[in-house]
């Protein structure tokens with residue numbers, strides 16, 4: 286089998302309801318869709334999502350069409366790691382992290398989709414699954430919501446059957462965080478996991494000060510307390526706090542996780558399928574973390590569910606509120622049965 290063509294489709298439009306975290310307003314729905322065709326008539330597809338910056342989907346599309354496609358066309362699509370190696374070499378001079386890694390991830394996911402479809406099985410079966418359902422929590426506590434709004438969405442998440450909820454912190458003073466966390470805890474009950482996410486907003490001293498309070502409030506983890514690349518800061522913070530530090534959504538490629546995991550700077554590893562390198566790198570990051578006894582919770586859901594099915598250290602898939610196309614069973618997402626990298630989010 287040979288790759289014959291790569292096509293890209295781009296959309297970018299304002300979001301109907303913009304959401305806010307501690308560092309940014311996410312006000313756009315942008316997508317870059319990639320299709321890889323072969324000489325045997327089988328195709329693979331992937332979709333990369335952008336929540337900010339109008340031009341990003343088109344720039345990614347241009348990167349894939351102009352730089353990546355000429356290298357990949359003619360290759361055997363089942364050589365997924367071989368193609369990754371070629372693209373890493375190709376992008377080394379301009380920087381393999383950042384948008385290049387988004388492109389490598391998009392190609393990787395389309396190749397796994399293609400492989401699954403060529404064999405007529407979902408990708409989680411190819412990866413050697415450990416489970417048939419993935420425990421899930423709902424990320425619903427955005428900062429544009431007032432306390433009443435927070436209470437409403439938290440109740441909705443629990444009614445839909447989620448195990449627990451995540452909320453943003455760091456949008457105001459610590460007193461505001463405390464008020465909001467207590468309100469959500471009151472809605473979800475004493476035993477449901479409640480995670481807090483600062484989206485890289487704090488410096489070391491403030492992260493330590495707030496982390497001690499989140500710990501007292503029985504939060505399940507403290508997500509992105511510091512700028513994502515500050516490995517040393519994460520290591521020092523993890524030494525001081527009992528609450529697990531969760532991070533990883535803004536790191537690119539397996540190598541970016543190595544020192545962080547090995548030095549104990551992360552208590553819950555959270556790669557993003559779009560940034561970290563797709564199925565291949567997320568699987569490798571997850572196995573690296575498993576070797577150090579660190580649990581894995583995806584950033585985002587969708588096609589990531591295939592990786593979560595296979596990893597021994599999976600604890601949660603992240604989700605928004607359900608949109609009607611799937612129901613949770615005992616707080617878990619069932620695995621999709623469609624061939625390739627199918628997901629519940631379309």
Ligand SMILES: [Mg+2]
Pocket residue numbers: 482484508509534
């Ligand atoms: Mg996050």
